[in-house]
Amino acid sequence: MTRLLLYAAFTVSTAGAVHAQSLREYSSTRQDHGESRLAATIKYAGGTLSLMPAPPGILYALRLTYDADRFAPVAQFDPAVPRLTLGTEALPRSGGMRVSYHGTPPAATIGLGTRADLDLDIELGAAEATLELGGIRISRLKLETGASKTVVRFSESNPIRCSAAEFSAGAAELVVTGLGYSRCGKVDFHGGVGKVTLDFSGRWTGQVHLDAGMAMGELVLRLPRRAGVRIAFDKFLATFAPAGLVRSADGRMWSSAGFENAPQHLVVDLETAFGGVTVEWID
Amino acid sequence: MSASRALRLAPAVALVALLVRPTVALAGEPSDVLRDVWTRIQQITPGQEASPDRPRPHVVQSAADAPSISLRDLSHPISLERSIRAAAAVPPAQLHLTIPNGQARLGDFSIGSDQTLTGDLLVLEGTADVYGRLDGNLVSWGGDIVLHSGAVIAGDVLALDGQVRLEGGEVTGEVRTMSSPAMEQSPTVAPSPMSHLLRSLAGTTGVFLTMLLAGFGLVLFGKTPLEVTSDTVRSSFSRAFIVGLLGQVLVLPTFGMLVVGLILTVAGILLIPFVVIVFALLLVAGVVGGALAVAHAMGESITRRQMAQGRALSPNSYRYLIVGLCCIFAPWLVWTLFGWVPVAGELMLGAAILISWLLASVGFGAALLSRGGLKEQFAGRFIPPEMLTDEFLWATPRYGVPAVKRQPPDSSR
Numbered sequence: 126m127t128r129l130l131l132y133a134a135f136t137v138s139t140a141g142a143v144h145a146q147s148l149r150e151y152s153s154t155r156q157d158h159g160e161s162r163l164a165a166t167i168k169y170a171g172g173t174l175s176l177m178p179a180p181p182g183i184l185y186a187l188r189l190t191y192d193a194d195r196f197a198p199v200a201q202f203d204p205a206v207p208r209l210t211l212g213t214e215a216l217p218r219s220g221g222m223r224v225s226y227h228g229t230p231p232a233a234t235i236g237l238g239t240r241a242d243l244d245l246d247i248e249l250g251a252a253e254a255t256l257e258l259g260g261i262r263i264s265r266l267k268l269e270t271g272a273s274k275t276v277v278r279f280s281e282s283n284p285i286r287c288s289a290a291e292f293s294a295g296a297a298e299l300v301v302t303g304l305g306y307s308r309c310g311k312v313d314f315h316g317g318v319g320k321v322t323l324d325f326s327g328r329w330t331g332q333v334h335l336d337a338g339m340a341m342g343e344l345v346l347r348l349p350r351r352a353g354v355r356i357a358f359d360k361f362l363a364t365f366a367p368a369g370l371v372r373s374a375d376g377r378m379w380s381s382a383g384f385e386n387a388p389q390h391l392v393v394d395l396e397t398a399f400g401g402v403t404v405e406w407i408d
Numbered sequence: 409m410s411a412s413r414a415l416r417l418a419p420a421v422a423l424v425a426l427l428v429r430p431t432v433a434l435a436g437e438p439s440d441v442l443r444d445v446w447t448r449i450q451q452i453t454p455g456q457e458a459s460p461d462r463p464r465p466h467v468v469q470s471a472a473d474a475p476s477i478s479l480r481d482l483s484h485p486i487s488l489e490r491s492i493r494a495a496a497a498v499p500p501a502q503l504h505l506t507i508p509n510g511q512a513r514l515g516d517f518s519i520g521s522d523q524t525l526t527g528d529l530l531v532l533e534g535t536a537d538v539y540g541r542l543d544g545n546l547v548s549w550g551g552d553i554v555l556h557s558g559a560v561i562a563g564d565v566l567a568l569d570g571q572v573r574l575e576g577g578e579v580t581g582e583v584r585t586m587s588s589p590a591m592e593q594s595p596t597v598a599p600s601p602m603s604h605l606l607r608s609l610a611g612t613t614g615v616f617l618t619m620l621l622a623g624f625g626l627v628l629f630g631k632t633p634l635e636v637t638s639d640t641v642r643s644s645f646s647r648a649f650i651v652g653l654l655g656q657v658l659v660l661p662t663f664g665m666l667v668v669g670l671i672l673t674v675a676g677i678l679l680i681p682f683v684v685i686v687f688a689l690l691l692v693a694g695v696v697g698g699a700l701a702v703a704h705a706m707g708e709s710i711t712r713r714q715m716a717q718g719r720a721l722s723p724n725s726y727r728y729l730i731v732g733l734c735c736i737f738a739p740w741l742v743w744t745l746f747g748w749v750p751v752a753g754e755l756m757l758g759a760a761i762l763i764s765w766l767l768a769s770v771g772f773g774a775a776l777l778s779r780g781g782l783k784e785q786f787a788g789r790f791i792p793p794e795m796l797t798d799e800f801l802w803a804t805p806r807y808g809v810p811a812v813k814r815q816p817p818d819s820s821r
Contacts, residue, residue: 150587151485154572156579193486193589201483202582 147193148231153200153211154186160207162264163241168212170196170250172231177257179236186236187211196231211235212248237261242285249273258283259306266290266309270297279303282328286310294319305329305349311336318342325349325391326407332390341399350406353387355380357394364401463500463533465515474504477512479528479545482564485586489568492549496532505530510544516551521558528563538577545581555579601748608744616737623700623729631725633781637701638708638728640774643788649766652698652773663687694780698771701781703732710735739763 163184167176172191179186189198196213203209212233237243242264247256249270258266259281265288268277272295280303287309292301294316304312305327314323316339323335324347337344348354356379358365370379384390395402475495482488495505505512510528518537519525528544529536534551538559545563546553552570555561555577564581565572569588626634641648666683670676707728715721739760747753777786 147589149589150585152583152585154583155581156583158580197486198586200582200584 148190149193151189151191151198151200152187153198155184155202157182157184157238157240160184160204160238160241162244163207163209163238164244164246165209165211165237166246166248167235168199168210168214168248169233169252169254170213170215171252172233174233174235174249174252174254174256176235176237176247176254178260179238181239183236184238184241185209185211186234188234189213190230190232192231239284249275259303260284263287263290263307263309266307268292269294270299271295272297274298275300277301279306279327282306283308289313292316294321297321300324303327304333310334314338316340316342316344321345322347324407325352329389332392335391335393337393338396339400339402340397343400344395344397344402345405346393346402347405347407348391349389350408351387352389352391353381353384354391354393355384356404357392358402359394359396360402361398363397363399365395366401366403368404369406370404463515465513465517465534468503468505468512468514468530468532470506471504474506476506476508477530478508479510479530479547480508482545482547482566482582482584485566485568485584488547488566489549489586492530492532492547492568496549503532519559604748605744608747612737612740612744615740616733619696619700619703619733620729622696623703623733624726626697626700627725627729630781633778634697634701634704634725636781636784636787637698637771637774637778638704639784639787640778641702641705641770642709644774644777644786645770647786648773648777649770650773651776652769652771655694655772655776656769659691694775695768695772697780698773698775699736699768700729700771701774702767702771703736704728705732706735707732736764736767 165185167174185202187198187200191198191213195216197216199210199212199214201208201210212235213231237245239260239262242262244265245258245261245263245267247266247268249268250273251271252273252275254270254273254275256268256275256277257280258277259279261283262285263283264285268275268291270293275294275297277292277300283306285308287307289311290304290307290309291313292299293314296318297316298320299316300322302322302324304323304325306329307327308329310331310333312323312333312335314321314335314337316337318341320343321339322345323337325333326347326349335346337346354370356367356370357377358367358379359377367379370381372379381387475491477488477491477495479488496503500514503514507528507530510530512530512532514532514534516534516537517529517531519540519542521539523540524543525541526543529542529546531546531548531551531553533549536546536548536551536553537556538546538554538561539556540558541560541562543562545565546561547566547568548570549568550570551567553565553567553572555565555572555574557576559577561577561579561581563579565579565583567585570585572583572585574583666687667680670680670683704725705728707730708723710731711721711723711727715723721727739756743753743756743760747756774786775781778784
């Protein structure tokens with residue numbers, strides 16, 4: 126009987142099983158074979174993402190560390206269009222996404238070539254992303270973030286003109302810097318909840334139109350002092366700190382001094398419900 | 409062994425190799441023969457990188473019943489790896505594979521600079537060195553792919569559990585690598601039954617003691633509301649349960665209406681943070697206080713039943729709470745002790761959650777019905793006038809628990 130009890134106690138104390146998360150590494154690279162344009166879509170559900178210009182001679186490069194129990198890597202290239210899809214996709218019945226990882230967290234590094242004109246769509250889930258887009262030839266940009274912290278940086282000028290940049294954020298912290306370098310004539314932003322900073326520093330010419338809407342949260346506009354700025358604001362229970370702007374007679378428009386004579390113009394349509402909009406000037 | 413001795417050995421080894429496997433060596437082109445010989449020399453000669461665990465390079469023969477693996481589409485490396493892993497799970501001597509429009513090799517393999525291979529190529533457990541041209545896809549499993557200067561792959565490249573080293577080669581298609589499944593650096597270890605028991609016991613005991621302390625505090629500073637809520641539980645159990653259910657359903661809509669109402673008043677927007685905090689505190693107080701009232705009621709019923717059986721006990725609220733909380737936590741204790749048992753553990757957990765939810769609903773409903781213990785309407789303390797008959801008053805003692813005030817004689821007339 127004693128032996129039986131000891132055996133039972135031993136069984137009880139040692140019957141644990143090891144459940145390991147199967148992290149895998151995946152990489153995909155394609156050399157540049159003279160593609161002049163590329164429609165690229167990046168989908169990334171969770172983890173950290175770094176996007177940057179690829180080294181010369183590379184059309185794109187992806188390096189992933191991902192949870193193979195929940196996600197599958199995606200690297201599809203259709204040379205006929207040409208169209209590219211990179212990132213991860215959730216496996217069916219994967220049991221949701223893990224937020225905490227004890228060891229190496231899921232991560233992705235993506236490099237995009239600097240020779241082809243890119244029509245770039247980026248869809249982020251619960252990711253922490255740093256997107257360095259300076260130097261990449263972007264003809265159109267669309268970024269959708271979910272519950273994420275995203276930094277978009279244009280540290281170099283876009284070699285080509287960009288027709289539009291669209292940003293939409295759910296419950297997110299989004300910082301976009303160097304929008305002047307993006308050379309996008311139209312910038313759209315639509316946010317749900319969170320804090321968003323749109324920095325228009327950089328070298329830009331002509332007129333840029335910003336259409337921004339935010340439901341609840343803080344929107345910070347960092348505007349170059351030399352530019353002529355006109356802001357049309359439609360607000361509901363929101364605060365607005367129009368530092369250095371002059372209000373129009375009807376009370377719905379704010380303009381910087383010398384707007385008409387400024388070499389560059391930034392026309393802003395703002396719409397927000399709850400929260401605040403702050404204007405900061407940069408030299 | 410020195411390099412000069414290795415060089416002296418090389419021709420002899422090559423001759424032996426040719427004699428041992430003449431069918432394989434002589435089956436291909438002269439350049440193939442030389443390459444096979446050189447590969448064997450590299451493997452046999454000490455001082456080279458070849459490991460004794462590496463298989464001897466040879467062509468993986470096809471057979472009628474051999475598994476067929478297509479390398480035409482490499483965009484799904486996971487399924488491809490699964491197929492290769494399943495096919496390679498046999499001793500090398502028994503390994504047979506069919507590669508449509510291609511070939512499979514076991515061990516190190518190289519394509520010479522003057523050589524052009526047509527068709528897909530699978531290299532198992534070896535390094536693929538490419539100096540020449542391959543018109544097809546190249547896949548390695550358990551080895552690296554090295555694309556030397558001048559190499560051309562007119563197709564895709566995939567290294568499963570290996571690396572692709574681009575040393576000047578050109579790939580017209582895509583270069584992919586995929587590692588084998590690796591454990592996370594700090595794998596989570598499912599708790600053993602003993603650790604599960606200890607952790608659960610600690611958690612259950614902690615919650616029990618917290619509730620007990622909260623209950624004692626309530627008895628000390630709010631005994632009357634606690635007793636009124638407890639009496640509401642005993643007197644209006646079903647009503648309290650229904651009200652508790654409705655309360656759970658209406659909590660969020662009520663909160664939403666409150667916030668929206670405050671927003672619409674504009675001036676009330678400033679009050680929203682306070683309202684949120686107060687609402688949350690009231691909710692917690694209602695749920696916890698209600699649960700403690702249920703424990704109080706259960707303890708009181710059990711104690712009085714024991715006293716009716718002749719046991720000498722001290723009927724006080726502290727005892728009621730201890731006894732009641734023990735009853736409420738009994739299912740959790742059972743789960744703590746036997747929760748590690750497969751299936752049954754989950755059932756016990758579900759039962760404990762269900763029982764706790766039921767009791768918490770009753771307590772929450774009682775707290776709502778009694779307005780936090782301030783209203784005695786549902787506590788069973790009022791005796792309706794029609795009950796105040798002479799028989800009732802005559803049979804009811806003037807002192808004691810159920811005693812009520814005897815009405816003055818004038819009022820009965």
